[in-house]
């Protein structure tokens with residue numbers, strides 16, 4: 001028992017063993033029924049809801065001493081939320097952490113899936129604010145549960161129809177609804193739809209935790225994940241006119257960064273690890289500091 | 299020929315109250331049955347039993363499921379019942395707000411059933427919705443407007459289009475014209491009669507208005523205190539009522 005303790009006095013990874021077992025049982029059920037939302041007895045965590053308490057409980061339940069943890073928020077490892085969660089597990093579990101995607105065994109994330117392809121040795125843990133994809137259309141949970149039970153997803157298409165009628169295209173750009181394994185409709189959490197194709201047939205196990213709503217769900221490795229669409233309005237991902245201004249990548253999700261108050265701006269990789277890795281390998285973009293470029297001469 | 303719907307001895311109690319008691323009848327394809335009777339006589343209860351919205355305490359309801367013959371509805375799974383309700387059946391509520399999605403466009407309201415049964419081509423869904431808006435005499439240019447901006451009569455026509463878009467064989471209607479102005483009622487009744495005839499629809503229409511029954515129904519079922527007191531061809535029952543209660547109903551209409 002004492003071996004479960006860390007120097008902070010908490011049990012390993014903060015949660016007590018019984019709670020972790022309970023969450024692991026829920027996760028096993030979630031893996032057995034891909035995309036199905038499994039209720040679990042969410043615990044109070046030393047963070048407010050909305051800060052990833054669902055994801056943290058999932059990570060705490062699956063974390064082992066040899067795991068290497070990476071935490072992403074908005075694609076970046078150094079935002080406040082990511083730093084706090086990483087520090088939380090460093091203190092309560094004493095596990096190694098990393099910013100390098102390929103070195104991590106568990107990646108807890110809010111908003112992004114890493115650009116580097118994942119492997120069978122990795123587990124993604126998503127923080128989910130709103131697990132019910134039809135929640136905005138049908139607020140009653142008894143009703144949405146029945147719709148899931150009967151695989152009755154016309155309502156979701158009504159929403160997509162309405163988008164096209166109103167805006168000429170499907171307006172959702174993040175948390176874009178998917179059908180998992182041809183059966184359950186699932187909210188992929190607020191990742192950009194750019195990342196949806198990465199959910200499909202991923203070699204990594206993908207776990208989703210919603211703390212406030214007390215739900216976990218999962219996509220097992222190599223599972224079909226389709227983004228909903230219409231035949232004449234097929235699903236498509238965001239594209240940018242320019243490559244990343246720092247590493248020149250043309251295949252990554254870009255964030256707009258304001259440079260000055262004169263309206264200067266640039267587009268850079270949202271995945272900071274991907275961008276750094278590329279820069280270290282010598283890739284450059286239009287705003288790269290080194291080498292001094294022609295623009296300066298001009 | 300076997301009937302489309304066969305109802306045997308169905309009842310529904312609400313505690314002490316009788317919702318409806320021991321109702322039996324048959325309905326054939328393309329036939330329109332009106333259920334008439336005073337307020338509280340059990341008309342809506344009967345309609346809800348028939349459409350499997352509530353379960354019957356006794357008896358059975360059999361329906362001619364395509365390719366399967368007469369099937370006891372109680373033996374269908376919930377998914378099968380739901381499938382019937384959204385493909386082979388329609389249900390027109392008295393208050394269109396209960397039967398429409400008020401927060402999505404007219405086009406989406408009509409298209410919902412199509413999408414629920416697997417339509418995945420936006421352009422085709424929209425074309426079908428446009429056709430149906432025109433069929434119920436709504437301006438197709440308003441396809442992208444919310445029904446909240448429609449008049450009561452327009453909402454009711456939208457609700458009818460939303461129900462008929464999957465070409466059901468059987469439609470339940472609970473006082474479909476009751477909330478409307480008299481002039482609007484007349485036009486809607488004409489429209490309903492045309493649609494029922496053109497599509498060869500079978501229908502069970504609840505009404506307390508004998509004029510509605512006269513115009514739309516082939517046969518009549520007169521209810522009182524939850525029981526059927528008289529049934530027969532519409533003209534026959536209205537011109538030569540047998541049961542004292544029916545005589546009273548007919549007389550009270552004539553007096554007005």
Ligand SMILES: Nc1ncnc2c1ncn2[C@@H]1O[C@H](COP(=O)(O)OP(=O)(O)OP(=O)(O)O)[C@@H](O)[C@H]1O
Pocket residue numbers: 312315316317318335336337338339340341342343344506
């Ligand atoms: N949900 C319910 N709970 C309890 N009693 C009910 C319920 N629904 C109906 N009843 C009772 O069942 C009887 C039949 O009601 P029902 O609504 O079927 O009548 P109706 O013929 O449709 O009347 P109306 O013309 O006023 O709509 C009435 O005595 C009514 O009070």
Ligand SMILES: [Mg+2]
Pocket residue numbers: 341342343
């Ligand atoms: Mg009624």
